[in-house]
Amino acid sequence: MDKIYNFSAGPSVLPEAAMKQAQKEFLNYRNTGISVLEMSHRSSVFGKIIESAEQRLRKLLSITDHFQVLFLQGGASLQFAMVPLNLFHDKTGQADFIDTGSWSGKAIQEAGRYGEVRVVATSEDENFSYIPELDRGKCNPNADFFHITMNNTIFGTRFTSIPTTGSVPLVADMSSFILSEAIDISKFGLVYAGAQKNIAPAGLTIVILRKDLLGRHMAVTPVMLQYKTHADNKSLYNTPPCFGIYFADLVFQWIEEMGGIHALETINREKAGLLYDCIDNSRLFRGTSRKEHRSLMNVTFLLPNEDLTKQFIAEAETNGLIALKGHRSMGGLRASLYNAMPVEGVKKLISFMGKFDKKN
């Protein structure tokens, strides 16, 4: 079989080097005679794995000691509740949100169940095809936090600058953004990311938060949803998703070997640039998001009609280019170009699109 290129939005393609290493030591982790899957999370061997994963991530993102790094479960969807439950002041919780699509919407809705939530900017008027301007005058200086979704997996947009929020802690969902380009983590109060795009298989969630934000959770917060529980226990309060953490460590190592975030950002810009150019220069394809806010990770585009879209997806699949269907709420096409997608995959896609454009 020819090489398959997997453009899934998540779970998604993982670095080949990490996959091969994990397969190689799957039954016998570094001469321990047992698998990482079978290892007590309190064993010294696993202790070294989780410590290595944390230290590598800290280096890759220049995370200082003012921040706690947590390895959790439940995905970004659980963070939509954990963020307000942990950051809202009991009974008087307030937060500002920028609404840039489905995931922002879910975060807004869940936070609204625990406090007063205001949407201070939205791009709903144009189907979330851009990142709205923020009018600082509209922001609540007493908000407990200010929330953005850095990259919008469904609508193919991303923040290209970090909003200024003064003393209000900035919280960002970075699920489909983290480790794809350089970012100054110190400007955020809290960052969270489901791992299943740029980090590891599904089932691991990474949270990076300022230590001074720990321990102020609302009274109703379950022990397992209190960041402090996990911070006090170095993410080992209960059994963590061990294999995901191990895999994350392998991926962080691969990123180091690739030259770090700046090197990856260069490649990611090249990949996205090639694909957007192909779209912009085609007869048939049309990008859905404003050029200045285009996502580097999720390229969303359309064909003139539903029949051609279906035909494209089917023909692409026969050519080894899979998972190009847009999100069910958006339709059209989407090519996710996470870190592990090689330039060759994008080139193969472009070549196929070129032929499709000529032929139809």
Place this chain on the structure above:
Amino acid sequence: MDKIYNFSAGPSVLPEAAMKQAQKEFLNYRNTGISVLEMSHRSSVFGKIIESAEQRLRKLLSITDHFQVLFLQGGASLQFAMVPLNLFHDKTGQADFIDTGSWSGKAIQEAGRYGEVRVVATSEDENFSYIPELDRGKCNPNADFFHITMNNTIFGTRFTSIPTTGSVPLVADMSSFILSEAIDISKFGLVYAGAQKNIAPAGLTIVILRKDLLGRHMAVTPVMLQYKTHADNKSLYNTPPCFGIYFADLVFQWIEEMGGIHALETINREKAGLLYDCIDNSRLFRGTSRKEHRSLMNVTFLLPNEDLTKQFIAEAETNGLIALKGHRSMGGLRASLYNAMPVEGVKKLISFMGKFDKKN
């Protein structure tokens, strides 16, 4: 290297057949050209995997259509909150508990934050070395649920009969019990289990609950902690722990091939019988739990002093018998004999214990 036998209480040894199958198709799942780790949870291929896992589990445990099967995250520790949040009537929640050790204790404490909790029986007086008798007269007929911990991983005890609770739904933590012996699931309102003992790697939690218990959660319950959210979306509300679900399916298949639960129970009784006999017939070793309540999965035992205990653990390790240290809250020794531990492993342990007993 000689074969290693891993007696860890969890994460723990997994069936060799499942491990080898997972390794074999790690890079390329059944000719799809991609890994299970890289597959969209909404793909038809993954859809078949999660459906297969559910159907196999239903058959193995004879789970009827009155019950919902959920694949979740967060471990039993998150269930300590989810159970009361989903089963307590708002503001007037009441529940009865039998306290059989650490894990029961944590469940009691967490439920107590959301309603009125009563401990109707406890074995705390003798360091949880037995399962207390239940005086039905003490039980609250208006309780929203009645909670037990079926097998106590730390104290090495297990329920050998199911308490009668009338119309009050019986809830059981079956983390270290599920699939180890035959049990009538229809007698329970809700059963939960962290997967990392008898099912899959850490990061997957299985919940089996009566459908009529869905949708009565407390108002403060986060969307992600509502069983209804996951039931309505067939465990695909957000990205589930895909690899764990895939692995569970392989383990369920292995159990089928072994002859089902009854066949495994026979082997488990044999394994535990061999080890308890060895302990009872030794000079040095002493079991910690009452014979009639002894766990089949976690055999807890002691040596006369700390020095011998340390010596035993160290010498066992050089002999390829690992993770025999008791839980930090209990001390002593513990051999976990989950389904995947072969009889040969227990025999090797017994042979080593015999020599140790003679020598010291």
